[in-house]
Amino acid sequence: MNAIVPKTRKLHVVTHGCQMNVYDSARMADVLAPLGYTTVDTPEGADMVIMNTCHIRERAADKVFSALGRLRDLKEAGGSKMMIAVTGCVAQAEGDLLLRRAPYVDLVVGPQAYHRLPELIARVHREKKSVLDTDFPADQKFDFLPDAAAFQGVIANLTIQEGCDKFCSFCVVPYTRGAEVSRPAASIIAEAKRMVAQGTREVVLLGQNVNAYHGQGPDGTIWNLARLLLALSEVPELRRLRYTTSHPSDMGEELILAHRDNPALMPFLHLPVQSGSDRMLAAMNRKHKADDFRRIVAKLRDVRPDMAFTSDFIIGHPGETDADFAATMKLVRETGFALAYSFNYSPRPGTPAAGLPQVPDEVKNARLYELQAELRRQQDAFNAATVGLSTPVLFTGLGRHPGQIAGRSLYAQPVVVDSTAPLTGEVHTVKITYANPNSLLGTLTTTKETIAA
Ligand code: SAM
Ligand code: SF4
DSSP: OOOOOOOOOOEEEEEEESHHHHHHHHHHHHHHHHGGGEOSSSTOOSSSSEEEESSSSSSHHHHHHHHHHHHHHHHHTTTTOEEEEEEEEHHHHHHHHHHHTTTOOEEEETTGGGGHHHHHHHHHHOOOSOEEEEESSSSHHHHHHHHHOOOOOSEEEEEEOOOOOOOOOOOOOHHHSSSSEEEHHHHHHHHHHHHHTTTTEEEEEOTTTTOOEEEOOOSSSSSEEHHHHHHHTTTTTEEEEEEEEEOOGGOOOHHHHHHHOOTTTTTTTEEOOOOHHHHHHHHHHSSSOOHHHHHHHHHHHHHOOEEEEEEEEEEOOOTHHHHHHHHHHHHHHHHSSEEEEEEOOOOTTTGGGSSOOOOOHHHHHHHHHHHHHHHHHHHHHHTTTTOOOOEEEEEEOOSSSTTTTEOOOOTOOEEEOOOOOTTTEEEEEEEEEEEEOOOOEESSOSSSOHHHO
C-alpha cells in the first residue's frame, strides 16, 4: 500500500530576539515538516513565512512592522498565495493590534501554542480569515511537540524551562511567556541523546530563568539544574554543556559546585546583574543586591579559577541617578567581564516601570556610551589575554574562507584555524595567535582528540 506523501511546500522562518526564539523557530519547522514544509533561505516564492518576534525592547517590536510591510509586497506580487504567520512575544503581547495594523497577516500564534500550528493553518484555509491563538493552554506544548527534529548543528540549543515568575519592573517576559514551567528531566535527556545521535556535541540549555529549573526527575524527585547537568554530562559523546539565562537569586551552592565537579560544564556563565546600585536593583524588583552578585562571582572563581562572566545591564531605568550609574561602573570595573550586553531602558507597555517618570534620552545615551566603552575595553583585554595560550576548541565546521575551519573556545569565542582537516564535532588543542574584536585566530597544535574538554 502506498503511503500518502504530503505535497512539498516551502517554509521561510525569520527569527528575531533571543536564543529561545532560535530554538522555537527550529521546533516550529519540525512541527510543520510532516505537512510537507521544507525550510528555504529566502521569503521569495515561499508558501509560508513565519516571523518569530521579540518584544523585549521597543526597537525590537518596531522591526516587526517594517519587516511585515516588505512581506505584504511579496505576498501581493505572488497573487496572495503566501501565508504569513507572526509568532513569538509580539504576537502574544500585541496580537489584536497586529491584525488591525497588518490585516494581510493570516496567523498570529503566541509562544505557548506552537504545537497547534497544523490545526491553526487548517483553520485559516477552512475559514478563509485570519486566526489568532494567544492562549496559555492547559496542555503543555513540550508534551505535544514532535520527537523528530532537524539537526541544529554541532552546538545546539535545548529549552528546559520557560516563563518567569519574577516580574522585574522593566520586563515583558512574565506577560508574554507566562508562568515559570520546567520540562521533565527524562524528556530533556531523551532530546539531548537524539541531538547527539545527529552529531551535536555541545548543548546550551535555555530558559528565561534557566537556573530556577525544578523539573520532575525520572526517580520521582524534583531535580534542580545541577542534578540535570550531571545526568546530561553522562550522555556519551556530549562534550560540552552551557546554560543561559541565569538569575543571581537562583545561583545556589550546588550549581556553583557543579562548575568545579561537572567536567562537561564550561567555565563560562551569563549572569545578568542589570545594575550595580542596590537602590536601582530594588526599584527593578530584582530581589538581589550588588554584593550578592559579587559573592557569586567570587565563589565561582574560587571553585573554578578559569571562570569567566558575561552579563546584561539596563541603563536609565526610571529613577537612575549619576550616583546609581557610578555604582554600576564600579561593579563593572571590579568584576572584569569577558563580554556584556547593555541596553538603554525601553518602556514596555503594561510593565510597572513604564508609567514612572523617565530618564531623559540624552542622559541615558551618555551613560550607555561610557559603559559600553568600558565593556569593549574589557572584552578586548579578555580576548587579547588568550593570545599565546593553547586551548581546547570544539570544531563546528568550515570557516568563512576556503582552507579554514572554525570552532568555539571554552568561552564560546569563535576560533578560526587554517586547515582542511575534517575535525567537525571534535575537540582539539589550538594555540591562539591573534585576537580580533569578536573572534580568535590560531594554529592546531595536535589533531589528536583533546580529552579534557
Ligand atoms: N531572565 C534574565 C534576567 O533575569 O536577567 C533576562 C532575560 S531578558 C529576556 C534579556 C535582557 O533584556 C535582560 O537581562 C535585560 O537586560 C534586557 N531587558 C529586558 N527588558 C528590558 C527593557 N524594558 N529595556 C531594556 N532592556 C531590557
Ligand atoms: Fe524578565 Fe529575567 Fe526579570 Fe524574569 S527575571 S522578569 S525574564 S528580567
